[in-house]
Amino acid sequence: MKILVAEDDLICSRILQKNIENWGYKAVLARSGQAAWEALQDEELRLSILDWIMPGMDGVEVCRKIRRRKKYKYTYIILLSAKDRKQDIIAGLSSGADDYMTKPVNFLELRARLQTGKRVIDLEDKLLVIQNQLKDIASRDSLTKIWNRAEISKFLSEELERGQREKKPTGVILLDVDYFKKINDFYGHAIGDQALLQVVCRLKRKIRKSDKIGRYGGDEIIIILPNCGLTEIKRVGERLRLSVGKRSIRTELDSVPVTVSAGCATSELPGTASADKLIKIADSVLLKAKGLGRNCVVVAGQELEPLGERKNV
Amino acid sequence: MSNSTNLDKLRPIDFCDVLDRIGGDTSFLKELLIIYFQEYAEKKRLLQEAIAREDFTQVCELGHSLKGASANLSLSRLQRIALCLETAGRERQIQLAQEAARTLETEIQTLKAFLEGNPPGKFV
Numbered sequence: 001m002k003i004l005v006a007e008d009d010l011i012c013s014r015i016l017q018k019n020i021e022n023w024g025y026k027a028v029l030a031r032s033g034q035a036a037w038e039a040l041q042d043e044e045l046r047l048s049i050l051d052w053i054m055p056g057m058d059g060v061e062v063c064r065k066i067r068r069r070k071k072y073k074y075t076y077i078i079l080l081s082a083k084d085r086k087q088d089i090i091a092g093l094s095s096g097a098d099d100y101m102t103k104p105v106n107f108l109e110l111r112a113r114l115q116t117g118k119r120v121i122d123l124e125d126k127l128l129v130i131q132n133q134l135k136d137i138a139s140r141d142s143l144t145k146i147w148n149r150a151e152i153s154k155f156l157s158e159e160l161e162r163g164q165r166e167k168k169p170t171g172v173i174l175l176d177v178d179y180f181k182k183i184n185d186f187y188g189h190a191i192g193d194q195a196l197l198q199v200v201c202r203l204k205r206k207i208r209k210s211d212k213i214g215r216y217g218g219d220e221i222i223i224i225l226p227n228c229g230l231t232e233i234k235r236v237g238e239r240l241r242l243s244v245g246k247r248s249i250r251t252e253l254d255s256v257p258v259t260v261s262a263g264c265a266t267s268e269l270p271g272t273a274s275a276d277k278l279i280k281i282a283d284s285v286l287l288k289a290k291g292l293g294r295n296c297v298v299v300a301g302q303e304l305e306p307l308g309e310r311k312n313v
Numbered sequence: 314m315s316n317s318t319n320l321d322k323l324r325p326i327d328f329c330d331v332l333d334r335i336g337g338d339t340s341f342l343k344e345l346l347i348i349y350f351q352e353y354a355e356k357k358r359l360l361q362e363a364i365a366r367e368d369f370t371q372v373c374e375l376g377h378s379l380k381g382a383s384a385n386l387s388l389s390r391l392q393r394i395a396l397c398l399e400t401a402g403r404e405r406q407i408q409l410a411q412e413a414a415r416t417l418e419t420e421i422q423t424l425k426a427f428l429e430g431n432p433p434g435k436f437v
Binding site: 008009010011012014015018019022053082103104105107 | 334335336338341344345348349352377378380381382384385386387
């Protein structure tokens, strides 16, 4: 583990360096507040020993700057000073330091305090891993593990903004499993779940890495396609429809014939500035696809030319 | 034990204390003392200039810096003199600063003479 030693006094710096390296850490030296701040741009530097009095920016100011930054992981700070009055210690800790030691340093004590700092950082790292895992769980659909409605809506908003900036269209395809209720009623919900999982699996194989797939509702799947205009979306929608319906889905009970209907819309259409509006248009053409007999694709603005077989299951 | 402690007080450097701080490494102590004298030579020059133009902020900073370096090497007499220098700077007392600078130089020469006859490691 790397430790920043910010100390303008060369002798103190060398003694700190020697001890720290003897304890198995790697010392990174800085002899001014500015040099310390520059060294701290390295995200691997999580433990810092800062001298209070340094030329230019002092240790307390470095502390404050560290605590103001947002995107970095936690940096544990030990503030060193010859100032040993209660009000100095309080002022030092109030600037954001985790610990305070007076000079000359007792090295047995410093070693123990560094171990405390390391424990805090290890704990923070573990919490971050768990936080990321929880965030992922909260963003995904529990059955299919694809993005959930809230997350996919967020992606769509971001993608629409990016598309506007880059002047590129964004496509949305809403797919609905035809007669899914009947599948559930006839085979049971466990088989219905298996069928839905297989549908998702087939769809995932046919989309690009940059596309995002999510579960929008019970049996409604949504796909967001960056840089995809009306001409392309028609082709993609048809490819997805065929990928699901071309052969029956094998479940543990039976082979289940499954098809999907798809409604497609892109940000090229008028009135599609927001994610909600674009989804609403895709949903309205999905309804039209259902009305046309299912197992087909309808593209908004081209409702008169539906694609697909329009056969019932 | 008490004899050795009393002896340490008479010496300009407390070898036991400083070696305890740096893990008993006498060659490292020699290296640190070389740095100390080099740094002192530069600080002495700056101090003389600061006193000449009555730059009390600089006097105070140099005193503070010498105080820290002396404390780290267990040079307690030098540490006390450096503290006088820092105080003289803070209180803007030019005579006190001049006197502290002179005493500092004398004590440095005393330390050098002592180390010539008693290099680090001799008492360990």
